[in-house]
Amino acid sequence: MTETESARQPEIALSDEDRRGLYRTILSRRDVRGQFLSDPVPDEVLARVLVAAHYAPSVGFMQPWSFILVRSPEVRARVKAAFEAANAEAAALFPDDQAASYRALKLEGILDAPLNLCITCDRDRAGPVVLGRTHMPEMDLYSTVCAVENLWLAARAEGLGVGWVSIIEPARLQDILGLPDRVVPVAYLCLGKVSHFLAKPELASKGWRQRLALSDLVAMDRWGGDAPDPELARALDDAQAWAEAGG
Amino acid sequence: MTETESARQPEIALSDEDRRGLYRTILSRRDVRGQFLSDPVPDEVLARVLVAAHYAPSVGFMQPWSFILVRSPEVRARVKAAFEAANAEAAALFPDDQAASYRALKLEGILDAPLNLCITCDRDRAGPVVLGRTHMPEMDLYSTVCAVENLWLAARAEGLGVGWVSIIEPARLQDILGLPDRVVPVAYLCLGKVSHFLAKPELASKGWRQRLALSDLVAMDRWGGDAPDPELARALDDAQAWAEAGG
Numbered sequence: 001m002t003e004t005e006s007a008r009q010p011e012i013a014l015s016d017e018d019r020r021g022l023y024r025t026i027l028s029r030r031d032v033r034g035q036f037l038s039d040p041v042p043d044e045v046l047a048r049v050l051v052a053a054h055y056a057p058s059v060g061f062m063q064p065w066s067f068i069l070v071r072s073p074e075v076r077a078r079v080k081a082a083f084e085a086a087n088a089e090a091a092a093l094f095p096d097d098q099a100a101s102y103r104a105l106k107l108e109g110i111l112d113a114p115l116n117l118c119i120t121c122d123r124d125r126a127g128p129v130v131l132g133r134t135h136m137p138e139m140d141l142y143s144t145v146c147a148v149e150n151l152w153l154a155a156r157a158e159g160l161g162v163g164w165v166s167i168i169e170p171a172r173l174q175d176i177l178g179l180p181d182r183v184v185p186v187a188y189l190c191l192g193k194v195s196h197f198l199a200k201p202e203l204a205s206k207g208w209r210q211r212l213a214l215s216d217l218v219a220m221d222r223w224g225g226d227a228p229d230p231e232l233a234r235a236l237d238d239a240q241a242w243a244e245a246g247g
Numbered sequence: 248m249t250e251t252e253s254a255r256q257p258e259i260a261l262s263d264e265d266r267r268g269l270y271r272t273i274l275s276r277r278d279v280r281g282q283f284l285s286d287p288v289p290d291e292v293l294a295r296v297l298v299a300a301h302y303a304p305s306v307g308f309m310q311p312w313s314f315i316l317v318r319s320p321e322v323r324a325r326v327k328a329a330f331e332a333a334n335a336e337a338a339a340l341f342p343d344d345q346a347a348s349y350r351a352l353k354l355e356g357i358l359d360a361p362l363n364l365c366i367t368c369d370r371d372r373a374g375p376v377v378l379g380r381t382h383m384p385e386m387d388l389y390s391t392v393c394a395v396e397n398l399w400l401a402a403r404a405e406g407l408g409v410g411w412v413s414i415i416e417p418a419r420l421q422d423i424l425g426l427p428d429r430v431v432p433v434a435y436l437c438l439g440k441v442s443h444f445l446a447k448p449e450l451a452s453k454g455w456r457q458r459l460a461l462s463d464l465v466a467m468d469r470w471g472g473d474a475p476d477p478e479l480a481r482a483l484d485d486a487q488a489w490a491e492a493g494g
Contacts, residue, residue: 021268047486061450145392157266203308239294
């Protein structure tokens, strides 16, 4: 047996049940702002969702992420104030007809969720030259986002809600959390058990914006190239209908 | 029954089997460069993995992604040439002792995989002011990365390998694929059935870089803050051992 063969995974295909679990998780994941319960997140569950993040892909295997678990009420109060300041600025940018509905949306659960979590990217984690990052320097940030998405899916499967707070000035987060200049706060997340998950994304059910048709987003070989052939277009529409029904 | 109640998902918790499927997928996902088979990807399977991408979170529900399916040999030959040029530049940046092992690595499967796929981000998809993007303008790019990770996981569950080619000059991709200035090529992916998945990340088994200890990456309340308490630290170590065993 060669070294490569011995390093093969026992089976190529995951089971149909595994696949179903993945799709059910992806399709029922939500950005949670208003349904948090105050129960603490058990250590074992928190550990599993952090492991899911840590097993994300990373450019040059640099694993640039760190996880700051924010339980301190003082730190959270400062983050909440930073959100409030940014949100007032943001609301003023929308045209009048949108500004009122913007202000009616609940956009974060910083104080409601039992746990906040900042996922950061240390841009120097693997030294100055990183395999795969020399022409796309942002690949370390993108790797960190893959970790965020893995954590989000694992949280959903564990019955935990996650909300990503992006209405915040990164420089203020940097200051509040004491991040060195080389460390970027990629995602500030609210995390916790929830009373329920919504059936549809909140921004869709509140009329902010609707899901696009996938088949309109696919082109062949170049931007503005041929649309998918009729068989693929039908498969895309069928798959989206299946997804809308919950997978 | 209130409107909110009627919009609840039928159950809060996915099943234990669903959760197991998610973790098995996350933990066995690989960046594939060398194990592609030439069999075409069936339309139904391609449609499901694209749906998984399309159901990623996006800032302000803007859904900024598009999917360019690259089957044309001419287009792929140009992308391969762009990779070769960038790779020669990248190899020259490593110190002498790393440069030789760098050159020995297979880093892409552009011509081997039956399908290439560029996932782009249209920064104007939802107009100039986007909910949640005013203080973090990169949130649309991050949303697109979430779509990449969803697709990657779905592909793994379907038995398809994915390799992310980041050793490429984005301006050349922009030119080859005819992308307008407002559209960013976030990820150029190789996709297809594979002979096998490797048990460990290739860069780890080839000695490039090893997996870090998760418990070293977690701190409380601020950068350099307290380490996790002993119960959480043990849970993190246990979860990582479970992950290393395949979940």
